[in-house]
Amino acid sequence: MIFVEDKEIVIPGDILSDEEYHSGRGTFKENDKVCSSLVGLVAIRDKKISVIPLQSKYIPKRGDVVIGEVTDIRFSMWNLDINSPYSGFLPASDVFGKEKRELNRTFDVGDVLFLRVVDVDEVKKVKLGLKGRGLGKFRGGILINITPTKVPRLIGKKGSMINMIKDETHCEVIVGQNGVVWVKGEPAMERVAEKVINMIEDQAHTSGLTDRVRDMLAKLLGREPQESEIEPEISDEVEESGELEISDESDESDESDESDESDESDESEEPEEKKESKEDEMD
Amino acid sequence: MIIIITNTNLNTGTEASARADNRAFDELRNLKIEAGILERADGSAYLEIGGNKVLAAVYGPRELFVRRLMQPNRAVLRCKYNMAPFSVDDRKRPGPDRRSVEISKITSDALSPAVFLEKFPRSTIDVYIEVLEAEGGTRCAGITAASVALADAGIPMRDMVVACAAGKSDGNVVLDLSEVEDKEGEADLPIALMPRTGEITLLQMDGHLTEEEFQKALDLAIGGCKKISEEQKKAIKNRYGD
Numbered sequence: 001m002i003f004v005e006d007k008e009i010v011i012p013g014d015i016l017s018d019e020e021y022h023s024g025r026g027t028f029k030e031n032d033k034v035c036s037s038l039v040g041l042v043a044i045r046d047k048k049i050s051v052i053p054l055q056s057k058y059i060p061k062r063g064d065v066v067i068g069e070v071t072d073i074r075f076s077m078w079n080l081d082i083n084s085p086y087s088g089f090l091p092a093s094d095v096f097g098k099e100k101r102e103l104n105r106t107f108d109v110g111d112v113l114f115l116r117v118v119d120v121d122e123v124k125k126v127k128l129g130l131k132g133r134g135l136g137k138f139r140g141g142i143l144i145n146i147t148p149t150k151v152p153r154l155i156g157k158k159g160s161m162i163n164m165i166k167d168e169t170h171c172e173v174i175v176g177q178n179g180v181v182w183v184k185g186e187p188a189m190e191r192v193a194e195k196v197i198n199m200i201e202d203q204a205h206t207s208g209l210t211d212r213v214r215d216m217l218a219k220l221l222g223r224e225p226q227e228s229e230i231e232p233e234i235s236d237e238v239e240e241s242g243e244l245e246i247s248d249e250s251d252e253s254d255e256s257d258e259s260d261e262s263d264e265s266d267e268s269e270e271p272e273e274k275k276e277s278k279e280d281e282m283d
Numbered sequence: 284m285i286i287i288i289t290n291t292n293l294n295t296g297t298e299a300s301a302r303a304d305n306r307a308f309d310e311l312r313n314l315k316i317e318a319g320i321l322e323r324a325d326g327s328a329y330l331e332i333g334g335n336k337v338l339a340a341v342y343g344p345r346e347l348f349v350r351r352l353m354q355p356n357r358a359v360l361r362c363k364y365n366m367a368p369f370s371v372d373d374r375k376r377p378g379p380d381r382r383s384v385e386i387s388k389i390t391s392d393a394l395s396p397a398v399f400l401e402k403f404p405r406s407t408i409d410v411y412i413e414v415l416e417a418e419g420g421t422r423c424a425g426i427t428a429a430s431v432a433l434a435d436a437g438i439p440m441r442d443m444v445v446a447c448a449a450g451k452s453d454g455n456v457v458l459d460l461s462e463v464e465d466k467e468g469e470a471d472l473p474i475a476l477m478p479r480t481g482e483i484t485l486l487q488m489d490g491h492l493t494e495e496e497f498q499k500a501l502d503l504a505i506g507g508c509k510k511i512s513e514e515q516k517k518a519i520k521n522r523y524g525d
Contacts, residue, residue, distance in 0.1 A: 011519045012397075012434050013442035013479045028399075028441065035479070037399060037439035039519055054523060055326070055437030057344055059403075085344040085358075085406035123355075124405050147437075205523060 006044045009054075009205075010036040016049050024050025041205055054205055058084040058148040058178035060126045064117045065135070067143070067176035068128065070110060073103050080113065080128060083145060083178045088126035090115065095130055112138045112182065114174060134174075141172070141184030144197050148179035150204040154197065161200070161210060168217045169193045192220045301455055303464065304333075308457045311447075311507055316428070316518035318435045326436025328518065330428035333461060334418030339428035341436040343408040358403040362391040364425055366414040386422045393426050393446065393475040393485035399439040408438060419462035420448050426475050426485070431515050435522065443515050444484055446475035447507035449500040456496050458503045472497070474504045478512040481505070 002017040004010060019032040026038040027050060036042075040051040060066070060082065068080035068088055078090045090113070092103055107113065114136060118129040130136060146154065154175060155162045166173050171185030171193045183193045196216055203209055301308065312333030321327035324340035331337075347353050352361075364386040368377045379387075390412065398408070410432065412425040423446035430444040450460045452468030465471050470490030476483045492500060 009520055009523055011443065011516055012440035013477070015479070026439070030441070030480075035441070037441065038437060039434050039523075040437075053437050055435065057325070057403075057437070085346055085403055087346055149437075 002044075002049075004042045006042055008042045009040070010042055010051060011039050012037055016042065016051075020047065022048040024048045026051030026053055053149050055147050056149045058082070060084055060086055060088065060117050060120050060124075060178075062117055062119055064177040065114065065132075066117060066128075066178040067112060067114055067138075067174070067180035067182055068178075069112050070107050073107075073109060076103075078103065078107055080115070082115075082126065082128075082176075083148075083180050084126075086120075086124045086126050088115070088117070088128045090128045090130065094118075094128075107137060112143065114138065114176070114182070138174075138182055138184075141182050142190050142194065144181040144183060144194050146179045146181060146197065146201040147204075148177065150201050151175055151177055151179060153204040153209070154181070154200050156210065161213060164210075164214065164217070165193055165196055168221060169196075192217070195220060301453065302457060304461060306457075306459075308455055309503055309506065311459045311510060312461065314511060314514050316431055316514050318431050318518045318522040324432070324436075326432045326434070326438070328428045328431035328435060330424050330431070332420065332424050332427075332459075334416060335414070335421055335424045336416040337421065337424045337428045338413040338415060339425065339432040340411045340413075341408065341429070341432040341438070342411075343436070344403040344406040344438070345409070347405065347407040352407070353405050354400075356404050357400040358398075358406045358408055360391050360395050360398060360400060360408050360410065362387045362394070362410040362412065362429070364390055364412045364414070364422070366417060366421070370414045370417045386425065389422065389485055389487065390426055390429060394429060394433065394444055396482070396484050397430070397440045397442050397444045397477055398433065399441070402439055408433075408436075417462070419460055419465040420473070422446070423448050423473050423475070427511055427515065431518055434519055442477035442479045443512065444475050445478055445508045445512040445515060446473060446485065447504050447511055448473040449504035449507065451490065451492060451496060451500065456492075456499045456503060458507045470496075470500070472500045472504060474501070474508065476505065476508050478509055 004016050014036045016027060016034045016036055021034055023029045023034045026036065026040055027034050028037050034049055036051045038051050038053045040053040043050050043052050066082050068082040070078050071081045072079035076092045080088045080090060082088045095106060115128040115130060116132050116135060117126060119127040162173055162175065169185055169189040169192050171183050171189050173193065174182045181197055183190050196213060199216060200213060315331040317329045319327060320329050321340050324342055326341040328339045344358050347359065352359050364383050366375050366383060368375050410429045412429055414421050426444060426446035433440060434443055448460055448471060449458050450468050450471040452460060452464035460468060460471055470488065470492045472488045474483055475485035
């Protein structure tokens, strides 16, 4: 017996089904009944019932890429706020190697970094790292916070949604799995992207979202301006990284953006890119 | 017991209406709940029941900086109940007092059994209850609102806790005491429960009831909780435009 339909909104304590279904994420079992523990949408797959939350906090997981803000500098590490119940730390050795340097010269309190979760231990200490493609410090741009569970929706299937925003607004957009989004472009375009991203967060649980986003972008921009320079390069990167890893969750959650592929040493490439964007800022 | 409800005015009718506000003995005051009204909180709710106006905000799970409170295997649920100085007729001296400390504690105790605290070890969930206007039964209103706010914040729970009071006023056992009934009545019995299983998470009693009256008051309060619970569910679903 099942008491709910697929995609139905349920609230904590709602009885979803009898014991013939398995209890998935966002549910729990009580007296042979599967109940919801969250406010969210029911997802039925085969004989497994789960609830996709409409609101949540980010729980760090090894391998995730996140955006964090430096909150404190210690003797040999930085402390970072990663929009989660557990703060992260970045060991100085990860950045400098064996060399000893002053930490606050490199990253100061308030700086925003793009990092990877290297490890989460039993006491919930979150170790972060900067090794990987595209990881590093952001210069300029704006930050937008969304609910972490809506990150897959913002990215869309194979990055379709995020690429549309990038193409239309000519902004660089980077999404951390902790629900922090970094957007950089022309100030007016940043604002457009912010509006669109907030709208996606608001309506993530409804269907036909992609079309509505397209309409909204067209309306906000009034027309389709055409003068892209950095765009193609970024979307290429997304596509190549789109299919690798982080798809431990359901189909569409392939995280993306300039992350991943930690083989190349791109420390050299990093500053270049940033410089480039700085020049853009000057214009 | 059956009480005949008439529309007789309070000033003229004496026996016709048993309660000061012409309610039936098992009738709740007007109830309104709204979820997700605070921009900056992770979850929030606004509740009106009769003359009570209560705001609840939930922050978290978030990092706990007070190391001595930290639990290695679960989150701590911290509640803070506060009455605004203008919430009552005579200005209330602002700041915590004995009563608000007690209510903060019992709110936390009433909500904790429903929340999956073990999912967020070493963190805290903070609940703030602000009473903007008080007219009897604010602790129940606070718990009911807090539970909606917790659900709105996306915190996993076994059930949505709901609270309601019954009591004895003018010799009658009645549901949802108003301020006058509470102050001049013989007894007040606030309870909180998880409606699906019927587990009671809070039961307090002030005053005297016979065993029989207690049973009756408890049944009334449970009935009231069930009704309020429906409103809670509606409030959450309305938020997402069901």
